[in-house]
Amino acid sequence: MCRPRQWGTAHRASRARPGNEMPPDRCPATVRRSRHRGRDRRLGAPPDDEVRGRAMTTAHTRKRRSHGTDAPPRSRGARSLTPLQFLAYGGGDAANNLAFSLAVTFLPLYLTDVALISPATVGTIFLVMRFVDAFTDVIMGSVIDRTSTRIGKFRPWILAGSIPLIALAIANFAMPAGLHGTVWAVVWAAVAYFLMGSVAYTAVNIPYGSLAAAMTDNGTERSRLALFRSFGTAIMQVALALAISPALSAYAGDPDALQSALIRTLIPLGVLALALYVLLFAVSRENVRRSVDRVSLRSSLRTIASNRALQMLGASSIAYLLGLFAANGLVAYYTRDVLGSAGLLAVFVAAISGTVLVVGWAVPPLIRRLGKPRLFRLAAGVGVVGALILMLVPADMLWLAVLGALLFGASSGSVNAIMWNMEADTVEYGEWASGYRSEGTTYAVFSFLRKLAQALGGAVGIWMIGWFGYQGGVPAQSDSAVNGIRLAMGALPAAAMLLSILLMRFYPMDDAAHRRILADLDERARRE
Structure with missing residues (x-):
């Protein structure tokens, strides 16, 4: 029999009681691979020897299984949420994407064609600044885990950071005209992006993302939260494209007029984003109980070190998102320079970002039927097909290009919803492996990895079109530059998404294993 893990002085007596031993067939040191529905269902144990002998299946879960059931365990928090809470949570990510989607989709074009900064320099700014704000995410996550107020750990940060975030998002597009084309344009771009992405966005997005794991521990409800989050992202991305693309067409070749039009467009959207943050603060609640209110940085890092599920989810996500962010940063270039019409930007952003509004409803039932890891791989495969179509389609076959964008969008919307759901599950894996619940640090590490992928994807995409001869501010691009845009929009995402499929095969926790961890x-x- 495997001995129970003595994982804390306060728990040693209770964990050492007779009956807590692990059955040999469930011992992490001797667990065997089994085939279920044609795939490996093994739950890998954390690599840390300190937690290797932990009993995952308790007397409680053995009793339930002896009666022939595998029902979800009794909740330690709210099992069901209200429709308004789902809408408010989705609205929160719509507000986040005023900054995020602007930075990913429109800021590169603004910096190359309005601020007149070279593509190589823009790519370097994104790489360095996003790498920096990836580290600030981890710091913020630790700060949140040590936060404990009367109104919660996460909601106060969301409310306090909302106004600075919105103001800085607009400031990134308000560079004084006298700086355009000078070295001071580079300084403005770097400082403005740092303040928005590394400071304000981090202060809001880390608590926002961590909030889902604290609102409920029910898998179905988390799937719905992730779905509404994807809806909020898609709605804001489409709204931005519809609002901004007319200005791109009307003021092509007039940087000053384009900048003025962008600011006039963004101010009312900023007011809307602020209202959505206030709604989220008002209706969301942190329901899942914790054994420790304040978690030290050392304990948080111990949780991450033993969290193999988070590690493998992060590796798969880096690969997938590298390709996704490379493509998202080039949509404006693709529609204008490959397809020949800047007016198509709204159509393609709607196809890529808005498809989740149609297919997203199928994600929760498909998760229940196929499981999250398998559905992740299938959805990523659809993205590979869409990316290859975008690379190879002739410029005069618009319908086929739109089809490629729709497939790409169905993939990105589904995979992102699955990622957010799986990230919340890894909180319990880390708690089971270490004894500490660290929503803030867990989400911060995941956000760190996402931003690392965003930095690499955005930089490599912009660098690639620069390598092929892209020139900002010219009426038309060379054939070489157009081919570079095709490769960066298609071949790069397809290769990255294929890698993510391979990495996801090593993810150690399927849905049944997550239910067993919740039971434990x-x-x-109850013992405490």
């Missing part, structure tokens, strides 16, 4: 955590909570 529930049993521990």
